[in-house]
Amino acid sequence: MTVGCGSSKQSKSSSAQTRPSVAYVTNGVAAFWVIAKSGVNQAGEDFDADVSVLMPSDISDQKRMIEDLITKGTDGFAVSPIDPDNQNELLNKAAKFAHVITHDGDAPNSDRECYIGMDNYLAGRMCGELVAQALPEGGKIALFIGRVEQDNARRRRQGLIDELLGRSEDSSRFDPPDAEIKEGKWHIVGTYTDQFDRVKGKANAEDAMSRHSDLAGMVGLFEYNPPLMLEAISQAGKLGKIQVIGFDEADETLQGIVDGHVYGTIVQNPYEYGYQSVRVLAGLSRGQTLAELEIPESGFLNIPATQIRRDNVDEFWTKKKQILGEK
Incomplete structure (x- = not known):
């Protein structure tokens, strides 16, 4: 992987960036991620960050996207690793040049800074x-x-x-x-x-x-x-x-x-996955610590799952449509 075009994470954190660049990388293409994208876009406005959402078709596509983000000097990105056991080296290299967190699926043996999602x-x-x-x-x-x-x-x-x-x-x-x-x-x-x-x-x-x-x-x-x-x-x-x-x-x-x-x-709550990922990455890029961003010492920000049955499906579906701006 070519990483020479990126600047180090240390230099980024010390440069007091006013508008960090943040990316959200999914593990595939699905309607689930469209909901997450809504959260990403809202957090971009709320935390004054330039955001992008990338949806790979497979593991090689995800690898290319991560390498491109480093080359472009992206301040931080959240990724849902497709095959974490075989992507640790890639994530560890990326973590030297950008803030890296995981969402939805974790890579606990990598140098990612925290995981956002459910258990x-x-x-x-x-x-x-x-x-x-x-x-x-x-x-x-x-x-x-x-x-x-x-x-x-x-x-x-x-x-x-x-x-x-x-x-x-x-x-x-x-x-x-x-x-x-x-x-x-x-x-x-x-x-x-x-x-x-x-x-x-x-x-x-x-x-x-x-x-x-x-x-x-x-x-x-x-x-x-x-x-x-x-x-x-x-x-x-x-x-x-x-x-x-x-x-x-x-x-x-x-x-x-x-x-x-x-x-x-x-x-799950994909909207919050996207929103919280941008919130944390924008804060880290501006020099805040995980503790200041209210991330537990475990490095796991838990966003609990919910059971949906016939008795609560209408209420849930209405909220989903509101998030997506649907009638």
């Missing part, structure tokens, strides 16, 4: 609670997710499994994604990954139904998974026969809750 393991357990409520007798369920390499994906999947199986809390636990899990009344037939390929995501749902005619539930752990699952289930004529539980707040998922085709979903 994905506990959110996974919250999702497990929804699955147990939707299927009190248990049964066969299939899990769907973009990729398990991401820290947030691994943690929320594990939290879900641990909650269903009645295990103690241990976010370091890891059940291999290629194995079936049979324990008690639960049979997790597999974890289907799609690498953010929507065609593959729908095909995965179709495959799960084809292989398991008695499938009782589907759980989508990324924002776009539940809508693809619903589409596949509808075309198979199994709406209402297979319980659907999701993550995030895609309109199709929320409509599914209203219509009774989705039991519930776990929502």
Whole structure:
């Protein structure tokens, strides 16, 4: 990586910049990130910062974006690492030239300065609670997710499994994604990954139904998974026969809750992810400390998840539309 064009983070912090440049790098392209962008733009106005939002298509695209930010001399950026274990070196190099924080998904072994997001393991357990409520007798369920390499994906999947199986809390636990899990009344037939390929995501749902005619539930752990699952289930004529539980707040998922085709979903607060990321990066660029910015000593600014069911979906959806300026 070429970094010679950037100036050091130390020189940036000591230069008393009046309008820092801040970037927000996502882990893909999704409606979820459009909400985050609203928070980024509002914080840019509130904290007098030049902001940009970058949505990569894959890990190589994300790497290129980070390198470009350093070359341009960006003061700081927030990133949701696609494959944190293999991106530590890149993030560590970047941290020498810019303020680097993570959001949504963490890279805890890197030199990032803090993480802004939810506890994905506990959110996974919250999702497990929804699955147990939707299927009190248990049964066969299939899990769907973009990729398990991401820290947030691994943690929320594990939290879900641990909650269903009645295990103690241990976010370091890891059940291999290629194995079936049979324990008690639960049979997790597999974890289907799609690498953010929507065609593959729908095909995965179709495959799960084809292989398991008695499938009782589907759980989508990324924002776009539940809508693809619903589409596949509808075309198979199994709406209402297979319980659907999701993550995030895609309109199709929320409509599914209203219509009774989705039991519930776990929502994050992407607006706050974007807003708080810019607030912290603008402050760091102006020489403030993490303590002054009210970041806990753990380096984790927790923005809790929420369970959405039929009894609170209308209120939540109204707030979402207000944030996006929709009617």
